[in-house]
Amino acid sequence: MRCPYCGSPRSRVVDTRSVGAAIRRRRQCRECAQRFTTYERVAKMNLLVVKRDGRREEFDRQKLFDGILNACAKRPVSSEAIEDTVARIEMQLYALGQAEVSYRVVGETVMDELRNLDEVAYVRFASVYRHFTDLEDMKHEVDGLLAGRTS
Numbered sequence: 001m002r003c004p005y006c007g008s009p010r011s012r013v014v015d016t017r018s019v020g021a022a023i024r025r026r027r028q029c030r031e032c033a034q035r036f037t038t039y040e041r042v043a044k045m046n047l048l049v050v051k052r053d054g055r056r057e058e059f060d061r062q063k064l065f066d067g068i069l070n071a072c073a074k075r076p077v078s079s080e081a082i083e084d085t086v087a088r089i090e091m092q093l094y095a096l097g098q099a100e101v102s103y104r105v106v107g108e109t110v111m112d113e114l115r116n117l118d119e120v121a122y123v124r125f126a127s128v129y130r131h132f133t134d135l136e137d138m139k140h141e142v143d144g145l146l147a148g149r150t151s
């Protein structure tokens with residue numbers, strides 16, 4: 001669960017209550033101290049993504065799917081696995097319970113999922129998303145991935 005303001009995965013629950021069929025949790029980000037609300041069940045609503053330049057655009061599931069498909073080009077990843085990944089990302093974004101989320105939160109959530117799905121797809125996506133300006137950044141990212149391997 002990432003903070004919708006800064007993207008940090010570290011938050012604490014300050015209040016929990018059931019609301020209809022859902023469990024609502026008030027959380028406070030441990031990084032930026034902003035408070036936000038999360039819901040256990042997936043609530044379908046209009047979700048706007050706040051872009052880097054401040055403009056809003058409607059969250060586009062198809063665009064997300066296409067982006068991940070591109071990152072997985074020529075990789076041994078089934079379309080079913082990509083569908084599952086998109087569904088998990090979508091669920092996490094809606095579960096934030098916010099009408100708007102920063103593009104950074106979307107990007108970080110996608111990267112979290114791609115890291116588990118396929119390392120090459122992850123680096124491809126990260127290179128576009130983070131706009132790596134030099135090879136050192138890319139090397140650092142790859143070294144980090146390799147160091148994280150358990151076998």
Ligand SMILES: [Zn+2]
Pocket residue numbers: 003004005006007008029030031032033034
């Ligand atoms: Zn935060």
